[in-house]
Amino acid sequence: MSAPRMTRGMPTAESRRPAGSRLLSCLALFGACLLGSTSGLRGAEKAAAATASPAVAIVGGKVFPVSGPVIEGGTLLLRNGKIEAVGKGIAIPSDAQRIDATGQWVLPGMIDSRTHLGLWEIDLDPVTRDEDEDTDPITPQMRVVDAFYDETENVPVTRQLGITSALTTPGDENLINGQSALVDLSGGDLEQVLIKFPVAMHFSLGEPPKARYGARTQLPSTRMGSAALIRSSLLQARDYLTKWDAYEQKKLACDTAKPSKGKGKKKDEKCPAERPAVDMKLAALSSVLKGDLPAIFRAQRMDDILTSIRLSEEFKLRLILSHAAEAYKVADLLAAKHIPVIVGPITTQPDRIETLGAIYDNAARLNGAGVKLAIQTDRTNDARTLPWEAGLAVTYGLPWDVALRSVTLSPAEIFGVADRVGSLEPGKRADVIVTTGDPFQPLTQVKHLFIRGVERSLRTRQDDLADKYR
């Protein structure tokens, strides 16, 4: 929910019509989605590499590389979409545009670890929403890239606060919701803004799926029903994978056996290998079973968190937890198992049965136990609240530098893109913000924002409206 007041003065949200996602036929990309492991999209890196941007030198600011110590009066040199150099006393090339950041802060652009940007325009209008294919509790084959609206007004509004990229995810009311993407917020078309796809397969435990399907007297209406359906889906996927592995092996055997046998009429009756039927759902799940794709489990209550661990261990999934209101209750366990946790929003309230244990210092306690953290807003119209969410985590005990890491380098590591984003290091994408001070303070302004080395507009449609009526 983008805004908590929406439940006020209204009936509960009517059941939404099936989202009219522009489903790109997977068949058109048959090879790519056979095992659900590749996107069927041109590599985003290729697009980024093609960004030829002029050199920019940001000088005199307080530089927070995140990956290393703060540099007072440091210089950051950007060229061709990448960070070329960072440090003190760096020679400024004569062709570089110079930005004086004296008295200002220079930081990596922030990353929101859960939004529905591009999938969701107006919360209450299902016509404008495509993040949630609410026709089946098991929809691993849903891919957010197939519904991404690149001209969404929510991107500039979010960008204005210094957020340069975001995980855009499917909803959380199915048990298996689909595959997320990490996009930058430059506002270009999908091929340009895509940093990584798929990032993860999204699972959901607890109230949302059982509330939805229980109301339809359909499995799952309970937590045990939820776990059983996820388990049976993963078992099917495991069988599917075994079948395909056998096929691939046999096909290889047949292919290699043929020439050596010459043109003899006696043909091995088992050749050619019989190709199993493609099942989009199971193909998508296969990549999770193979470990190609991590599994992000949305779980709030402690027992749901433990269920996600149980399922993940049974099927050897690469588990990442999200939401996780009660994670602090099992912080030591999560730390021991090296399970990263995407917490948030920090303002999660004890307003639902499954979040009765919500506390503001969840993040602080997890960090204290040694858990790797990222922070999500789980908002779309107001994903701009990310820095304030991080600030609130600090108010309630999270060390400031950990909070900064939780919206920059840590999510980059969790999503497997730390070689490209999340810190100010040479060779990384030049996603950089220059602010008047601590980015978590509401009164701090973002003065400059670069994505792939290009300075981006900080104006929004809201600014235009304000100017019109001021």
Next chain:
Amino acid sequence: MDGRFLHFRHPQARVGGWKRGGLILAILALGLAVTPENRVTAAPSDTVVIYGGRILTVTHGEIANGSVLIVDGKIKEIGEKVDAPPGAQVILAEGMVVMPGIVDTHSHIGVYSWPEVDANSDGNEMTDPVQAGVRAMDSVNLEDPAIQRALAGGVTSIQILPGSGNVIGGESVTVKLRPGSTMDEMIFAGAPRGLKMALGENPKRVYGSRTKLPSTRMGNIYVMRNAFQQAKDYRAKWDAWEKKPADERGAPPERDLKLETLSDVLAGKVRVHVHCYRKDEIEALFRLSDEYGFQVASLQHGLEAYKVADEVSRRNIGVATFAHWWGYKWEAWDGIPQNAGILAEHGVKVAIHSDSPDLIQRLYEEAAIAMRYGLSREDALKSITLNPAWMLGVDNRVGSLEVGKDADIAIFSKDPFDIYTQVEKTLVDGKVVYDRSKASGAPQAGGSQ
């Protein structure tokens, strides 16, 4: 303040628990003037001194380092030095910020009590679009855990409203957050009555989905107009009956609770708070209120009020809005974070409201966000204190730190507009009702498990 805290008569009582050394010495050196009169007789326990904080009075600027003397729940003195009798409870606020308790014009605490389950859904009587006869006070769950959370956010007075599922939702109730009290004790004595009305998408969706009136914005306004016309006729009937000599009156007209409330609106006895979003529906409301001659006290939400700022200002109507929430439905699509700032520039009294048991805990942060987008610091401070108090008709009692006003006070660890601030203590009528150092179930480290 409970009696176990710092107390001149029992200075040792809490010293062990106080982190700073030299406490007694510090208090004696405070410059609290001890007058001959009160040297002999200890002050009653309801005399409280808040000592040594930065005081934001709202109406008379800031005092960099001052004190507040509270007697019998009222502010008796305020300044760099105050005359505190011995025996007064002392609340040390050195390095802290002292400001009026926060006032929220738009809360559903108690009528949508936590947790949000159907059993706790008591804020919308959606069985008829006109529900002027229902009263929010009859739905309030006094055990709503959100009350404690609101106090932890420095909030001391709120208006509890019915929801916006109906065109006329019912009477609101303005309360002080005195936890553990009965409804009678919670009610803000002397606060004017209020009526919640609603325009736009919500009522038309509720009834439209049942193919019932109203399913359009014109339907919304018609329902209002029809209700006020009936109220006018109802009043006329009663007036005629009352004017007759006693022996000719006969039986009185039948009472109608809906129309009674609405005729009280027309008589200026009930303040009208209208949930609205779009400019056109705000203008339609103005036409209606002109036609029936009632004053609107506040626009609630009013996300497009900035488009008609001059007219809102001319009519002396307050706007209680969000700092930045937008886009959650079509009528919120033109919502902009500059709304509060633009309205204030046009002379409109603006409040930042919560409409949420989450946001109510951080209205100061919301006000800071409104500042980011152009609201002045002075107006930001007023937007969570004096202006909402004015909309509720209680600005003579709360909303600023002035002699004679109720001692409803929030003490912050840092400036209220600093994201890292926390409420240390909240006082209602001079009594500490929230104390971070002691709170159990409070939303901070070490608080709840």
